[in-house]
Amino acid sequence: MDGEEAIRKAYESILKHDFEQAIAWFERAIALKPDRAEYHYKLSITYARSNKLEKAIVHAREAVKLDPRDEHYTFHYNHLQAKALLFQAEKLFEETDERLWLAVAFLKQAVELDPLSLEAFLLLSIAYARLQEFSLAIQAVKELLKLDPQHAIGNRLIEEYQLKWRQYMQKAFPSGTLSERVEIKDESDH
Known part of the structure; x- marks a missing residue:
């Protein structure tokens, strides 16, 4: 199995609304091709949709690191960082x-x-x-x-x-x- 086949399996899992399985397939694709920015980006999106913000940020950061010229990766990474700051700010509202x-x-x-x-x-x-x-x-x-x-x-x-x-x-x-x-x-x- 290559990375692209694992990505296809991840998308099949998403279509079945099995996001945990999709995450596993994206992780497998990354294990096969760790230097592919788009794999990290796709995994980051799936983590974010599964409310796993910290893991989403890690992979968004990695996508930007691997391909800093891609505006989509940078925008996504900034959006996730902003979301994390919102959560921190919301906690302070309670204090x-x-x-x-x-x-x-x-x-x-x-x-x-x-x-x-x-x-x-x-x-x-x-x-x-x-x-x-x-x-x-x-x-x-x-x-x-x-x-x-x-x-x-x-x-x-x-x-x-x-x-x-x-x-x-x-x-x-x-x-x-x-x-x-x-x-x-x-x-x-x-």
Whole structure:
């Protein structure tokens, strides 16, 4: 048996919804031809679909290492790394608010790795809002809405954050002059 035959068997297993068997066939193909980037990439995708993120990242990294010029491999690897950062950030949401700045750092890195991640922008906006950083929360939601203008939660949150931001500015600058100028600027951004 050669690597290509093992790959065919892996795809047959996928068509039968037997992902564990598909993983075994992809691993066999890699054992036969460890220097084939596409084998690592295909195994990485199957691991990711089977919620085995750490193993998926290992093989995505190997595919990029073997063929750094392939944009698909790099995009997939970045997407998986961003997903891992999202999971780390979500865990921090369950802890004290002091840990939210670390979550923000993870989410900013996730957005850099995967600028199409709706979930990363959404969580980033929520983290900023919990930290009372409403202008940053608004910016994150706006990025989310650029990607998906119909995002129901995003549309609800932007209204909520803009209201909270105005209230914050009115408390901070009761004379109204600064908050009126900033409010006009913010509305022109929309």
